[in-house]
Amino acid sequence: MHFQNPSIFYFLWLLIIPIIVHLFQLQKFVKVPFTNVAFLQKIFQENRKSSKVKKWLILATRLLLFLSLLFAFSQPYFSNKNTTKKLTNFIYLDNSLSTIAEGEKGVLLKNAIQEIIENTSAEETFSLLTNTEFFENLSYEELKNKLLLVKYSSISPDFESILLKISKIQNNKIKGLHKSILISDFQNTYENMFTNVTAGFSAIKLRNNKENNISLDSIYISKNTNDIITVNAIVKNQGKKKEGIPIALYDKEKLINKQSFSIENNSTTTLSFSLQNSTELEGKIKITYSDIFPFDNSKIFTLNRAKKINILSIGKTNKFLSKIYVKNEFNFTFSSLQNLDYNAISKQELIILNEIENIPATLANTLVDFSNKGGSVVIIPNTIINISSYNSFFRKVSSFKIQTKKTDSLKITSINYDHPIFKNVFSKKVNNFQYPSTKEYFNSNSRDISSIISFENNTPFIGQINSTGKKIYWFANSLTDNISNFSKSPLIVPVFYNFAKLSFKNTQLYYEIGKINQIDVNVKLNKDEIVSIKNKNSSFIPQQQTYQNKVVLSLNNLDLEPDYFYVTKDTDTIQTLALNPPKSESLLEFLDVKTTSFTNKNVVFYTSVEDYFKEQNKKNEVHWLWKWFLALAIVSLLLEILILKFYKP
Template sequence: MQFKHPEILYALFLLVIPIIVHLFQLRKFQKESFTNVAFLKQITLQTRKSSQIKKWLTLLTRMLLLACLIFAFAQPYTASKNQFNTQPETVIYLDNSYSMEAKGEKGPLLKRAIQELIENLDPEAPISVVTNTTSFSNTNLKSIQNELLQLPYAPNALPFEAALLKSEKLFSNKPNSPKNLVFISDFQEQQKPFSKPLDTSYTLHAVKLKPQVESNVSVDSVAVTGKELGKLKLRVFLKATGPTAGTVPVSVYNNQTLLAKATIDFSETNVTTFTLTENHIPNGKIVIEDAGLPFDNVLYFSLNKPEKTKVLHIHHQDNLDVSYIERLFNNPEFEFSTTFLNNLNYSVIENQQLLILNELTTIPSSLINAIQSFIKRGGYVLMIPNSLANLQTYNAFLEPYNMVMQAGITSEKRVSKISYAHPLYKNVFEKQETNFQYPKVASYYPVKANTSSVALAFEDGKPFLVTQNQLALFTSPLNKTNSNFSEYDLIVPTFYNIAQQSLKTARLYFTIGEENSFDVPVAMQADGVLTLHYNEQTTIPLQQYFNNKVTITTTDIPDVAGFYQVQDKQNPISTVSYNYARAESKLSYQNLENLEQVQVSSAINTAFDTIKSDTKINALWKWFVIFALVFTCIEMLILKYFK
């Protein structure tokens, strides 16, 4: 039992006064002499005993009466916590990720959760609400009810730790204020499981919403696997969670035009390949029919007319075998040109995307200045040294990039280490190869490159191919006399991806929420701006202008899946596609039964009933007033009827 005004309890000491008065009362019985005292003495003794009992009973009832009045004015109550003079704080985290589209017993989990919040919350009570995309701080249900009813789904769910941290920040710093965090989610499995942080001042209530059916089929990815005889091969990959319906129809569209249709039987495969006559599909989409989550039934992609990457090959010796480089870039994706150093027209450098310096014996200072300016404007350089290289001129070029070439060493070495995580080899290998024929070199240049990234290395760990931002450097000549690297398949993805990095044309599609970057080959004025257009919306993305291209970078924006047209003022240039991440498609959930210091429930009303019972105040002052009246009646009965 607690008291709202405990200081009034000091008045209980005043109950000593009637006790003192009773014990030291001044009134005494008077004795009267009488001739026959035998009878009178007996009556006197009986009267004195009755009087003493009556007085003690009267004293007791009056003291209890006064004590009840004092307790009533102190306003006693019972509660799990001290609730007086404090305002309870409630923060609600509402998971609005796409996995909450799954249907429960009464409809989609998110929509039903919002309806139950409206039914269980006091419209005027102060609350704070956090979602994956928005926050409502120090408000009430009445003010945000319309926003909650129109709350959109978010493409990415916050990690549990980030969601808890975001919610914690909405609590005040009042030490005695009761704090409750209601975490409403389906608790889809994440890399780091859900748990309560240590040393928190709030009570965590986890409300786990469960869908009726835990099955879903999604369009996982799409890839172009080949172009032959004017036909395009498009491979579509599906992914399923839980039991599937067996066969799933798959359709390919360009805008609203149906290009092809097939059926995938999941008992046999989850992949299908379409052969299309169209090579230019700017507004393509893969559509499946599935009763699970709706958001992942469509995947948008854009296959624009390919932009050619301009590659300039500069070499020095007339007898140098450059046929392997010419074969590598003999592709419609590249605009390849080659020249001797003596015949180089420096004015054409600024119009290129990639320069290949192939085994130059010396690098003139004029070329060094031109290349450094070229790199500053966004160009890429691939450098292959000569076995008779003038290291002074080489290092004059490499010094700004924190690289130093040392004297050459004639020693046969094998190229046996591949950095599979390097951007050049991302998505090149299905698995890490451990047993294959390694290329070898007869001589090489040791290179000190502390800030560079090693893509290929010799068996002793020394670098064979290092990259530093827009510069790639081989440490050994690649001619057939010194190396057999040009005879191995590894050279194809190496040179191809270096060239692709020099002009990062838009991929088939991008994923919303990730950092995406692509180049638009366009010459613009200094104050020109490229925009992304989606329906009636126009977005200005982060962009960097170079001499002959613009690099566009997007992260959180755009946030809606679909086709976006890249425009220069009102002139359309190309189309890019964005899709939601497929992480929400996996309907796999965390078990919360063994969580410590977390009150777990399966319904929102259960969680709020628990909060109400924890913070309920039982006022007891009325009972003490009733007791005071009872003792008053008892006293009156004693005075009137006690003989």
């Protein structure tokens, strides 16, 4: 039993009043001498006892009356809900694109919103979290208005952040009562997202009623000549075999190519489209098919005029560099240290110090300024170098330094597959290739360098020097053939190719919304100038960092609509971007509720939003008892009246 006003019990001292009254009424009988009549003595004793009983009965009824009134005014009740504490319902509502699917009662997201509105209590407080917004301390009416404005988002749910927020709320539960509910289809999430220390919560898994989906997984260019471009589309099928599916390629709204295809169950297929080469194209590939997710049946892409990346090699000449940096993608030039034009450095994206023995102070200062403005530097040492001049340069950018030269035959065995240099280079980890080797190398303080490729003793062969905002790469030894055979290894091409590609990131065919997207724009801005991004419906200023010859835009986790966006400076369009929904939203992979419930006892799953709130409302139903205590007070008053009137001692 709980009490709405427990402070009323401070007035229990009032019970002393009827007791005091009772004590004053206990008057002593006066003995009167009488004739020796025995039966009168007996009557006298009986009347005395009967009078005492009546007074005790009256005292009991009065105490019961006062006590009943105190209980009535304290408003006692039976309930799982403590009405003296404020109850806040934390609701996470997944509004990702996958909730556009239909379930038994209609579209998942819309039905969930309707059931929340219909079943929540108007007396409670709410916090609402979606994939893009968070609202605290909402009344029922405010919650209703926010829910009616919820739209589909291309941002996928981040359950790690959601669970951390729940944990934070529960750590503050002494300030009030909190109940947490997650409403989602739990797409592409697995049991290991929950642990034994996961804060307890209730969850509702939204279920669609279809198990088939066909989607455009990705688009890439397989051939690019002066006349023809071949665009490949990878189509993914989840579910049964499908036949005669129409697919078409458009330039804006103009149909360029159309075909049909069949695809086996749970498989992928690649379709090719050829079109005339064009410097610019706003393309779209579209599948005509009705299935569970309509948003993944088309994908847009752009072809922008690619900027050739400027590369300057200073020092020795190497044939492999000119073979990697071909003319259709790069402007590759070479200069000896003696004939170096320092003014040309600022116009480059990548500088390669190719086996020079000494780094002059002037060159060191110029390279520091170059790297500060976004340029990339690759340093390949000679077999004989002036270590102090190298370390003098390194001191200007980081705490990295060369220590000694060691003569030791080592194999180059370990690849850091997570480094951006090797992004999309390998389809799987390679363990059986022929390892390159070296006869000597320069030892360094490896804690100040992030390894890209390592020797068999785990020291870096190629590494990126740890320096905030800078891209400076270090080779531990010369690439001369009599020192190392790395230049003949298959790894040489992706390493140097991506050194250049990472120095200036040309616009991709398309970007996925909600991902970490950094885009290099080939534009030179003055001090107070900025670039903007706009489409047909909106315009915004993105986060941007200006360098000497480019601007780096950050479109990280922005909730944008899938569309073409235009990067503009004043009224001039610099380049076009295509933004598509994340392909992970197309997956028909969902959380296994039974396994999760079995392994995580503090997570309770419900079949529907309506069932959850009905159960909670039933648990929170308040059974007030004050009426019964008021009735008891009236009964006790009536008893006292009856005793006074009819009980004759």
